Amino acid sequence: MSSPSTFDINRERMIEEQLAPRGITAPRVLEAMRTVPRHLFVEDAIRAQAYGDFPLPIGSGQTISQPYIVALMTQALQLAGTEKVLEIGTGSGYQAAILSRLCLKVYTVERLDALVGRARKVFDRLRYYNIISRIDDGTIGWPAEAPFDGIIVTAGGPRIPEPLIAQLADPGRLVMPVGGQDVQELQVVDKRDGDITLTTIERVRFVDLIGAHAWPPPPPQPAG
């Protein structure tokens, strides 16, 4: 075996310093965070910062979440390995990659086509073949593939889009940042025996969820 790279060492430190001490204890989640090469999901120029305790820009005004937040949201889904999971907001593809190690199949939706193309290349390079992606407004869900055992929304909206609640299986779990455009709280929806339980787990800052059941699109930028 080859000796560990700086990336491997930084990834291990990320687990020990950022995740384990903050309550990420699910062994399968920690293993996925230990396995997926986060540095491949960011541009070359910022690769050295890939394992830092902060979000990073991924182009088009979007960000890849801080590792702790990715782990926290993943842990909240309590995946056993047999689930179909829907992600809204593919972005870099990193969150989808983590999920793909923990469930049967990941369906991920992104509204900006520039980002999807890049994410798909990384999935292919890593041979993460159980991720299916499409370009669309994810606030309407993915009706043709519903229901989903888990749904994760990685952009912040004013409320949980109703189609996503409808497309959540019973039993099923959904996690999403809900609130204003500056700050939100992570909400977990637990659907079981026809009942819905809502819990709040953390204050967070996400980029906007833009779509029919979320914030309206920003006005077009003037040319030049």
Ligand code: SAH
């Ligand atoms: N999960 C991503 C984080 C991406 S940031 C990662 O691991 O890198 C949030 C993403 O949500 C952005 O790429 C943004 O374009 C996307 N987004 C916002 N509104 C959306 C919508 N209605 N449908 C699909 N994607 C959306």
